[in-house]
Amino acid sequence: MKKLLKLVSLAGFxxxxxxxxxxxxxxxxxxxxxxxxxxxxxxxxxxxxxPAAVVESNGEGFELQDDLTAVNGIGPVYAKRLAGAGIxxxxxxxxxxxxxxxxxxxxxxxxIADWIxxxxxxx
Numbered sequence: 001m002k003k004l005l006k007l008v009s010l011a012g013f014x015x016x017x018x019x020x021x022x023x024x025x026x027x028x029x030x031x032x033x034x035x036x037x038x039x040x041x042x043x044x045x046x047x048x049x050x051p052a053a054v055v056e057s058n059g060e061g062f063e064l065q066d067d068l069t070a071v072n073g074i075g076p077v078y079a080k081r082l083a084g085a086g087i088x089x090x091x092x093x094x095x096x097x098x099x100x101x102x103x104x105x106x107x108x109x110x111x112i113a114d115w116i117x118x119x120x121x122x123x
Contacts, residue, residue, distance in 0.1 A: 071118045071119055072118060078107070094122075
């Protein structure tokens with residue numbers, strides 16, 4: 001039992017010494033030499049005020065269509081609901097009636113009224 005106690009205390013002493021000298025034993029922090037990965041650098045801001053998505057139309061070229069998800073509060077799911085109700089651009093949304101659109105999309109009128117205000121700034 002005494003030998004075991006001596007062994008444990010010796011191990012504890014050695015661990016204490018290593019703990020005290022850890023700053024000298026471990027290498028210091030290194031400065032990165034390479035550039036960070038691209039995903040850490042945000043893309044530069046664009047000056048475009050009206051975001052648009054390119055949509056193919058009838059196989060005869062392309063037409064630009066407003067991206068309704070640029071309106072704060074409209075995600076892909078709500079954009080699909082609005083498209084199903086005939087709202088495909090900021091102008092369509094800005095000119096829509098909140099009551100009528102709420103009944104066609106089954107969304108709260110207050111939320112749609114807020115979207116209409118925000119879309120009128122983008123239209």
